[in-house]
Amino acid sequence: MADVKSEFRKVVADALNAFIKETNPETAEVAADSLVVQNPPNPEMGDLGIPMFIYAKALRMGPPQISQEVVKRITDSSIGEILAVGPYVNVKLNKADEGFSILEKINQQKENYGSLNAEGKKPLEGRRVMVEFSSPNTNKPLHLGHLRNDALGESVSRILKAAGAEVYKVDLINNRGVHICKSMLAYKLFHEEKGDTPESLGLKGDHFVGQCYVEFDKWSKEHPEAQEQAEEMLVKWEAGDPEVRKLWEMMNEWTLNGVKATYDRTGVSFDKYYLESDTYLKGKDEIMKGLEKGVFFKADDGSVRIDVTDVVGKGKDEDNHEKVLLRKDGTSVYITQDIGTAISRHDDWAFNQLVYVVASEQNYHFKILFHILKKLGFDWADKLFHLSYGLVNLPSGRMKSREGTIVDADDLIDSLRDDALAAIKERGREEEVGDASEVAEKVALAALHYYLLQATPIKDMLFNPAESLSFNGDTGPYLQYMGARISSILAKAKEAGVKVNSDKDSVSLLTAPEEWELIRALGNFPEVIAKAAENLDPSAVCSYLYDTSKLFSKFYQQCSILNCEDEKLKGARLYLAECTLVVLKRAMDLVLVQFLEEM
Numbered sequence: 340m341a342d343v344k345s346e347f348r349k350v351v352a353d354a355l356n357a358f359i360k361e362t363n364p365e366t367a368e369v370a371a372d373s374l375v376v377q378n379p380p381n382p383e384m385g386d387l388g389i390p391m392f393i394y395a396k397a398l399r400m401g402p403p404q405i406s407q408e409v410v411k412r413i414t415d416s417s418i419g420e421i422l423a424v425g426p427y428v429n430v431k432l433n434k435a436d437e438g439f440s441i442l443e444k445i446n447q448q449k450e451n452y453g454s455l456n457a458e459g460k461k462p463l464e465g466r467r468v469m470v471e472f473s474s475p476n477t478n479k480p481l482h483l484g485h486l487r488n489d490a491l492g493e494s495v496s497r498i499l500k501a502a503g504a505e506v507y508k509v510d511l512i513n514n515r516g517v518h519i520c521k522s523m524l525a526y527k528l529f530h531e532e533k534g535d536t537p538e539s540l541g542l543k544g545d546h547f548v549g550q551c552y553v554e555f556d557k558w559s560k561e562h563p564e565a566q567e568q569a570e571e572m573l574v575k576w577e578a579g580d581p582e583v584r585k586l587w588e589m590m591n592e593w594t595l596n597g598v599k600a601t602y603d604r605t606g607v608s609f610d611k612y613y614l615e616s617d618t619y620l621k622g623k624d625e626i627m628k629g630l631e632k633g634v635f636f637k638a639d640d641g642s643v644r645i646d647v648t649d650v651v652g653k654g655k656d657e658d659n660h661e662k663v664l665l666r667k668d669g670t671s672v673y674i675t676q677d678i679g680t681a682i683s684r685h686d687d688w689a690f691n692q693l694v695y696v697v698a699s700e701q702n703y704h705f706k707i708l709f710h711i712l713k714k715l716g717f718d719w720a721d722k723l724f725h726l727s728y729g730l731v732n733l734p735s736g737r738m739k740s741r742e743g744t745i746v747d748a749d750d751l752i753d754s755l756r757d758d759a760l761a762a763i764k765e766r767g768r769e770e771e772v773g774d775a776s777e778v779a780e781k782v783a784l785a786a787l788h789y790y791l792l793q794a795t796p797i798k799d800m801l802f803n804p805a806e807s808l809s810f811n812g813d814t815g816p817y818l819q820y821m822g823a824r825i826s827s828i829l830a831k832a833k834e835a836g837v838k839v840n841s842d843k844d845s846v847s848l849l850t851a852p853e854e855w856e857l858i859r860a861l862g863n864f865p866e867v868i869a870k871a872a873e874n875l876d877p878s879a880v881c882s883y884l885y886d887t888s889k890l891f892s893k894f895y896q897q898c899s900i901l902n903c904e905d906e907k908l909k910g911a912r913l914y915l916a917e918c919t920l921v922v923l924k925r926a927m928d929l930v931l932v933q934f935l936e937e938m
Contacts (some may be wrong), residue, residue: 340862341457341869344387345435346418348374351389351428354412358405359398366397377427382852385422385429392426402426434855435847442846445918450925453864454501461503462869469507469688470496472696473607474608477514477594478522479549481601481748483802484698487731489607490791490931492696494877495726497929502872509689510609511680515616516593520572522548523586524565525555537593538741543749545597548590594676603747606931611687613680621679623671626664634714641667650710651703662707677708678715692722694875698929699727699797726875729799731791751804755783758808759816772937773823781933782808782816788931789815793881814884814931821888822927823894823938825920832901832913839917840910848908849915853894857915860887860923868929875929884926891919 352371359366370501379388391405398405406423407679413421419432445452446857456462474490475481481489492508500506530551537547559565578634601606617912626643628633635645643665664675686794707723712720732745760779763769772778786807794800795815810816840846849858864883871879900916904908 340437340441340859341866342440343418343432344376345371345457347376347387347430348372348389348869350413350416350418350421351409352824354409355394355405357412358408359579363398369394371481379424379427379429382855384424384427384504384798386419386432388424388426388427388429415757429777434850434858435843437847437862438855438858439843439846439896441858442841442914442918443923445861446841446914449921453868453925454503456869459560460917462505463499463872466499466692467507467690468499468504468692468694469684469686469690469703470512470694470696471509473602473609474511474513474697475594475598476518477512477548477598478519478552478590479745480543480545481598483731483746483748483751486605486748486751486787487728487791487800488696488698489602489605490788491728491796491877491915493607493724494788494792494880494930495694495696496877497931498629498868498871498877499875500881501868501925501929504872507611507690509611509613509684511613511615512595513615513741514595515573515576515619517566517569517573518552519587519591520569521555521559521577522551522585523574523590524569525551525558526590529554541711542595543597543600544595545601546747546749548594548597548819549747551590557608604749604752605788606933613684618680618683619671619676621683622675622677623665623669623679624681626671626675629715635664638663645711645714647707647710649795650706662711664711674691674704674708674711677704678711681708681712681723684718685717689720690722692724693719694726696726696728696764701725702727713750724875726796728796729794731800731802733802733804746786746795752780752787755786755804755808756780758804759783759786760811762808768938772935778935778938781935782819782938785815785819785932787815787820792877792930793885795876795878813881816938818884818888818923818927819935820938821891822920822923825891825916825923826896826936828900828916829913830918835901836900837913838910839914840907841914845907845911846914848905848911851898853890853897854912855916855917857887857890857894860890861918864922864926867926871929880926880929884930884932887919887923887926891916891923 350373351374352369353715356368359368369915374389377390378589379385391402391409394403394405395402402776403423403426406426406428410421410423410427416430418437419430421430423429447457454461467756470492473481473485473489475485496506496508496747537544540547542550548601555565555569572583578585613663626635630637635643638661642663644661646660648660661700662674663672684690697705702725709720709725712723756776756779759782761776763772763775763779769775790802790807791800807814808816810820867879867883871877894915899911900909901914903912906917927934
């Protein structure tokens with residue numbers, strides 16, 4: 340619908356400017372792209388409308404009178420009948436032409452449909468976007484918070500790519516620090532002599548290392564010296580102690596193999612992994628260069644700092660407007676590493692936008708980081724963006740994680756899969772769906788991902804496993820069911836020998852309100868992708884999926900396909916069903932909901 344909206348804006352803008360020139364020549368002309376296109380509340384009023392309220396003051400005339408004057412000056416329009424409805428200029432579109440155009444584009448572009456705007460171009464073509472997400476620690480498995488992060492990062496990346504951007508996905512592995520040494524120390528205390536490995540204990544590597552971390556926590560409660568021992572191990576690590584480094588490498592490999600298995604399971608992938616152990620010293624050189632240039636200063640205690648008053652404002656606490664970049668002993672802090680990593684990334688892959696997918700708890704950190712990089716003179720620092728998202732929790736008592744406080748990702752997915760499998764068995768659908776366990780896994784992931792993505796990123800949310808698995812309502816499984824339902828309709832039509840009619844004469848028969856509403860929704864898909872990409876917000880795609888699925892259900896209930904007596908109309912309705920499936924499959928992939936042909 341983007342092209343017809345663009346044409347409607349132009350027609351109205353030309354007429355409005357003609358009226359302005361006649362009556363108020365001192366008033367500036369109206370740009371067509373400034374006009375707001377809305378959907379009238381009642382289809383009888385028209386298919387699209389443009390309000391005239393904003394021009395009432397300048398033209399010293401009521402909006403209804405303005406709309407009437409505008410319509411008088413539109414003598415011919417190929418898009419449909421233009422009419423004045425109160426304060427709006429509306430259009431009743433030529434449904435035969437517009438419907439045929441929309442469905443033809445879907446049929447021709449197939450799985451690429453939605454990427455082109457009204458001008459036939461990809462809206463983000465030429466943009467190089469790096470997306471950082473996940474960023475796990477190598478002392479424990481991925482948890483529920485990572486699942487929201489991963490879903491957002493992967494979905495945003497797919498949406499950006501669909502809009503024409505060149506996308507490069509990166510993952511920063513936090514594999515050094517005292518928290519890593521805690522797991523290592525616990526391994527030496529409780530497992531080294533026994534020669535325990537993840538394989539010998541039948542555990543995923545990340546789960547075993549996470550278990551070590553829990554063991555350290557319990558042990559430290561009875562041994563006050565535990566923290567000091569972990570810090571001593573970190574000093575040895577930084578000094579390159581061979582024994583410590585060997586243990587570190589082994590346990591890091593265990594964790595990373597386990598984490599990557601979870602990535603594979605959830606459909607998440609990366610173009611490059613960055614290791615904190617490789618980047619944590621890189622920022623120090625830039626800090627020293629900045630110190631020489633006067634960007635930073637050396638405090639009385641010997642630490643290197645930057646004044647961030649411009650970012651946080653003046654406060655009573657001196658430290659509130661000064662950020663430490665190097666400690667007094669010369670060691671780096673976390674933001675030092677991030678400075679070096681950002682510079683290295685731009686050197687590796689010259690992006691013109693870098694999106695950090697990180698929880699809202701780090702809002703302050705990223706404000707300071709971006710400020711520092713601008714102060715250092717990097718012109719690309721203006722293209723850095725923090726995609727901040729809210730916290731996600733489970734209902735109290737629903738599940739317990741291995742650590743007792745954090746919900747393990749694999750445990751959650753396993754539980755969802757088991758519940759989905761039980762639902763399949765209860766419905767007696769094991770034979771119909773093929774491999775029931777495989778289908779249950781896909782249903783579980785659809786439930787998880789869709790639930791995590793349907794809320795706007797910035798909102799805190801409560802993940803309700805039971806709600807997410809429902810086959811009714813705004814859920815991933817409902818969308819999968821709708822896709823399977825359309826597939827079944829198409830399969831039955833093929834068995835019955837019903838042929839698709841995609842010619843203009845046949846498509847022009849699709850005039851019922853339910854048919855037109857669905858066609859119009861399909862035509863809006865390119866705008867949905869463009870909006871979701873620009874706002875970095877997958878929830879727009881989720882809303883579109885649910886609304887379009889409901890419109891198909893309404894169409895199917897009111898407009899019989901296989902029992903339609905008119906053969907041309909039957910074929911046209913089948914064509915509409917085919918096109919709907921193309922769009923739904925495309926949109927589902929953007930929000931990590933796997934399509935199922937049978938459920």
